[in-house]
Each structure stands twice: as structure tokens, then as C-alpha cells.
Amino acid sequence: MKYKVIFDTNSIRNAESLSDFLGGRTDLESFSKVADLIIPDLVIEEIKAQKRKHLISKRDSFLSNPFHLLRKLNESDTKDFDIEKWILELAEKEKIPYKLISLSESGILEKMKKLCLECQPPFEEGSDKGFKDTYIYFTILEFLDKCDDKNIFVVTKDERLRDAFLGKIRVRIVRNYDEFEKYIDNYFSEEYFINRLKEEVDIKINKDCIKDSWLNIDDNWVLKIECEESLYLVEVDFATKEIIYFTNSNISEIVDRLALTGSFSTTHNTISELSDNIRYLSGDNILILVKAAVENEQIYWVSEDEDVKEFFKKIYQFKSQIIPEEIKEQFIQYFK
Secondary structure, eight states: OOEEEEEOHHHHOOSSOSSOSSSOHHHHHHHHHHEEEEEEHHHHHHHHHHHHHHHHHHHHHHHHSHHHHHTTOOHHHHHHOOHHHHHHHHHHTOOSOOEEEOOOOTTHHHHHHHHHHTTOTTSOTTSSOOHHHHHHHHHHHHHHHHOOOSOEEEEOOOHHHHHHTTTOTTEEEESSHHHHHHHHHHHHHSHHHHHHHHHHTOTTOOGGGEEEEEEOTTSOEEEEEEETTEEEEEEEOTTTOOEEEEEOSOHHHHHHHHHTOOSHHHHHHHHHHHHHTGGGOOHHHHHHHHHHHHHOHHHHHTTTSHHHHHHHHHHHHHHGGGSOHHHHHHHHHHHO
């Protein structure tokens, strides 16, 4: 079960981009590796409105530009361009997966009115400005009531919205992925967990030995631990944080061996090794493997073999969201 992370408008606004619907893409891509992304419906409508306003302004400016006449461009084509349809299509083509949440509670208007009249957050101090933030605030609270997770995260840079959630112990406010990562890394640095690593993996381990972490195909944590001359990969249960398995095999070397394979026997033997250690694969490992699967002819020639097909289908089933679109279609053709 992944973390639940909800986004406010200011963390993903994207008024000027003509290629992507959502903004803040570097953070969103990082969040998507470890969390379910959730966006209130009003945030989506705000992004559409921002894009609409920007495009109308640019269209009017373009129409008044003398080059429009000098190049003998058809003015009616510019005027008739369907901005609304274009925005809707851009939203539909958004590649980063997210869940939409809406406010449905009846009688919420009275609660909003009370906050407004008392200038309570998310409304601005001494002002009645802040309706949109207040609507988002109640949308998140409604989602929280229906959610079984112990904690959820809200990404926002708005101080009054942050203030509104003070006292809501299940809500953790962060400004970006870096702040979020500090929360999820804290447990692995605590004395109790380090002692478990010492007992179950290697007595020499300390918190500085933990070099990286990621979610595996089972959505459990994998910790990369470098301790003196030793390298360990440790699988940790996502919910209980208990150690499940660990290995001192260098998985990255095995991945590279498959990527460079030049014989049928090497391909099958390496697939067998990786299948036994599939729980330890990182996102970077998977990207290398997927790229090799569509580029290395040796893998292609055995792509119909049961062990090869099963291995790559399992990777796709659980980690398809990280596979680049430009190779995804070819990959699916090989291993469907």
C-alpha cells in the first residue's frame, strides 16, 4: 500500500506549458514512484482556467501582431481555434497517473461561511479571500474521513492552507518532494530499526550505511546498504517496516550482464538469477532491462520462451508507469 499524497494548485500549476497539462513534473515523477497521487477536482479546474486565460491572451496578442497580416495568415483560423477542446485533450493525454477527488458532503456551505466570516484559515487573515483554498480544504477532509491510511500528505506552498490543517494529526503538510522524503527516511534512521539491521543483516551497519531506498514490484521498500566492503539490498515491509529478506548479490551487475548478453545460455541463466531476485530491482534497473529487451537481438530471439516472457511481463505488470512511452509500445509487442 503506497502513501497517499494530495496536491494543491500552486504545487502543480502549469499555465504556460503547451506540452504537458500538469506542472511540477520533476516532483510529481518522484512522488509517483512511492505514492498514489491525488488531486482535488477544483485544482484541475483551476489549471484549466489558468491555461484558458493564458491562451486567450496569447491569441489576442497574435491577432494584433502585424506579422499575422504580413505572413497572410487566415485570421478566422486563429479566431476559430477551439481553446477549450485543446485544453481537454491535453488533460486527457496527461501521462502522470493521478486520482481525482471531489467534494460531495451536503451542508458544507455553512461551514465555509463560518470560516469566511471569522477570517479563519484557509481564508486570508482579516479578509474574505480564500474560497478556492477552503473548497480544497474541505475536499481533502472528506477524503480523509473515507481513507483508512494512518497518515496522508498534502503538498502546498499556501501558508493559510497549511494553517488550516494544524491540529489534524493525520495530515502532514510538505512543500515539495524533498520535504516529503525526509518524513519517509526518518524511520530507517531510528535506533530501533538500525539495531534490527545489525541483528539480522550485519553488526557493522549504522545509519550512514543506508545509501538509497525505493519501492519494489510488491510495493515494499528496498534499502541499499554499503557497509565497509559489503553491499546489501534489504527488503522491508511497507506497512510494518519489518525486514523481510536481504541479499549481498550485486543485482546491478546481473542487470548489466543481461543488457549485454550475447548468447542464449547467458540470457536464460541471467533471467533465472534475476527472477530469483526480482524483489530487489530498482526503477533504474528496470529501465535498463526494458531498454535491453527492445534493443538487444539476443533477448528478442528468445522473447517467446516462457521464462523470458514471464519475467518481462511481470516487470511490466507492476512497473509499467516508469517505462518511457517511446519504447513501451515495442516492449508490449514483444511480451504481450
